[in-house]
Amino acid sequence: MAIVEQGPALRDYENIVILQSLLRNSTIVDLPERYVWTQALRRNLAQEYVLNEEVPDLTLPIIDVSCLLDGAGDSAAKKKVSAAIGAACADWGFFQIINHGIPDELFKEVDVQARKFFALPVEVKEKAKYDPRRKDKIVCGYNGRLTRLSYNTPWMEYLADRGNVEQLTKMIWPEGNPALSKPLEEMWRNLHTLGQDLLEVLAAQLGLEPRFFSRMFDDNVFHRSTWRYNHYPACPRPDLTLGTGPHSDPNLFTLLKQDAVGGLQVKKDDKWVDVTPVPGALIINVGDALEAWSNGRYKSVEHRVLVNEKSDRFSAVYLMAPDAAQIVEAPPQLIDDEHPSLYRPFLYGDYMTHMMSIRLAGKNCLDYARRDKAPPQGQ
Ligand SMILES: O=C(O)CCC(=O)C(=O)O
Ligand SMILES: [Fe+2]
Numbered sequence: 001m002a003i004v005e006q007g008p009a010l011r012d013y014e015n016i017v018i019l020q021s022l023l024r025n026s027t028i029v030d031l032p033e034r035y036v037w038t039q040a041l042r043r044n045l046a047q048e049y050v051l052n053e054e055v056p057d058l059t060l061p062i063i064d065v066s067c068l069l070d071g072a073g074d075s076a077a078k079k080k081v082s083a084a085i086g087a088a089c090a091d092w093g094f095f096q097i098i099n100h101g102i103p104d105e106l107f108k109e110v111d112v113q114a115r116k117f118f119a120l121p122v123e124v125k126e127k128a129k130y131d132p133r134r135k136d137k138i139v140c141g142y143n144g145r146l147t148r149l150s151y152n153t154p155w156m157e158y159l160a161d162r163g164n165v166e167q168l169t170k171m172i173w174p175e176g177n178p179a180l181s182k183p184l185e186e187m188w189r190n191l192h193t194l195g196q197d198l199l200e201v202l203a204a205q206l207g208l209e210p211r212f213f214s215r216m217f218d219d220n221v222f223h224r225s226t227w228r229y230n231h232y233p234a235c236p237r238p239d240l241t242l243g244t245g246p247h248s249d250p251n252l253f254t255l256l257k258q259d260a261v262g263g264l265q266v267k268k269d270d271k272w273v274d275v276t277p278v279p280g281a282l283i284i285n286v287g288d289a290l291e292a293w294s295n296g297r298y299k300s301v302e303h304r305v306l307v308n309e310k311s312d313r314f315s316a317v318y319l320m321a322p323d324a325a326q327i328v329e330a331p332p333q334l335i336d337d338e339h340p341s342l343y344r345p346f347l348y349g350d351y352m353t354h355m356m357s358i359r360l361a362g363k364n365c366l367d368y369a370r371r372d373k374a375p376p377q378g379q
Contacts, residue, residue, distance in 0.1 A: 036240045037152040041361075043239060043306060048265070048272045058273055060266065061088040062281065066099035068201065085198065086205030089286050093248075093301030094266050096281040097198075102190045104280050107257055107316070109183040110229075114314060117159065117180060118231040128159070128171040140226070141168065151359050155241045155307045160228035163188075188227045191255045191282075191318040192217065198284060199253060199320070206294055207333055213252065213293070216322045224321040224348070225251075232263065232305060232313040243305035243313070247360040249287040250351060251321035256283040261313040267302040267362075275303075288366045289322065289351070292343040295330035302362045324349025328369075343369040 049058050063084050067073035088095035117125070122144055130143035144157035161168045165181040165188070196214040203212040217223050232243040243263060258264055258277055265272040275283060291300040307313070322328075329345035346369050354368045354376060367373045 031235075031237050031240055034153040035155055037242050037245070041151060041242065041245060043242070047270075048274075049268070058268065060092055060273070060275055060283075061095040062278060063088065063095055063097050064099050065097045065198075066101075068197065069099075069101045082201045082205060085201050089202060089205075089290075089298040091299075092266070092268065093286045093291075093299035094275070094283065094303070095285075096275070096278055096283050098278065098281050100194055100282055102187070102194065102282070106183060106187055106190070110187050110316065111259065111314060113180040113183060114159075114229050114231070114316075117229075118157065118314075124172060125157075125159075128168055130160075141171075151245060151361060152241070154244050154305075155235050156230055156232045156243050156305070158228050158230045160226055162224065162226045184227075184229070187316065188318060191227075191316075192225065192320070194282075195253060195255050195318065195320050198255075202253075202290075202298065206297060208331060212331070213290075216252075216326065217320060222323045224323060224352070226319050226321070228317045228319065230305075230313075230315045230317065232307050232315075234310055234312050235307040236309065238307045238309055241307060243307045244303075245360065246302050246304045246362050248291075248300040248302055248363045248366065249285060249319060250289065250355045250365055251287040251319045252289040252293070253287055253320045254285045255318045255320070256285070257316040258283060259314050261308070261311045263306045263308060263313050264315075265304055265306065272304070287319070287321075288363075289328050289348060291366065292328050292346070292369055293330055295334040295339055296342045297334065297339075300363065300366065321352075322348050324352065342371055344371060344375065345369075 061084065063081060065081060065085075067077040067081055085095065125142045125144065128142045130141040140161045142157070142159050159168075165185045166176055166178075169177040169181045196217050199213040199217070200210040203214070204210045206212075215221070217225065230244075235241060246267070256264075258275070260277045260279070262274060262277050264275040264283070266275055267273075285303070286298045286300045288300045290298050305313075305315075324347065326348045327345055328343075328348055328351065330341060330343065335341045343366075351365075351368060355365050358365065368376055
């Protein structure tokens, strides 16, 4: 049974200095202690790739997916693009796609509305506030007081929910706010459909039935996908903090739209690489559940977000996740002498509960299921 978070953790949440109240005080030069990340996790240029003659073009694969969306597309081209997507998930765990069919105007409209939302006073935004006592532990609502998940407090605030945006906006505006909810809703719906299409490519590239993953996201199926809109305010001391600490996404598969500011970095061979903003592109990444399901063929990769002194940064994230009752288990086709089973089967809901009980640091969450690690207590 899920444990309701009470006592010190909740008091901590209520007392946390909220980012927005800090930002109102434009003279701050030092960050409150909890936003100051431990030295080992802070930005350290020695751990980042510098593109030079030695490393001329270490960038995430950028894949034009237009031929996959075009029903009548040329089959040789489709094969090539599908193989590139499979290879990117195996090699990088991350890639960018262009010509994905979601109009840029939609993202622009959402951006305008989201900026208006985050500029509201905290008291207004918190009418839709995240409730850490939720039994299902699903992270929904506005959160400007992040206390959980990473070792220190990330320099960010977000608005998140599953599905119904209108219901969420009605917590703030009883009459609703269609200028905000309509484009947001449309964006998530578009990302959902695109995500299902890409999951079909990923399953086929593993030699599985194409609908192996995507069927879990059909209209009539309950799933735990959530959307999140992140706001990383400009920060007076970007050297001391992080917008999002190093983590891998616990879910199956993530679609991400970043703005032109930059700051997302991905770990490649133990060093951080910038994910350079590409106009109109979406970033796609493998989550822990997909790594386990694919018996490690696809990799969920560590990433983090840096903040900067000059500009606020916004990103939209759609985290595709199956139902809590779904068993995550590599199918027999992916296990043989050359590819021994790497992960114990687990219930996705149990994985979520585990994730909420630890501090995320790099890929530590997936240790939960690794056969080469001791099973967590109670398993
Ligand atoms: O804002 C970003 O670019 C990435 C955010 C992220 O990694 C996440 O929300 O899981
Ligand atoms: Fe992430």
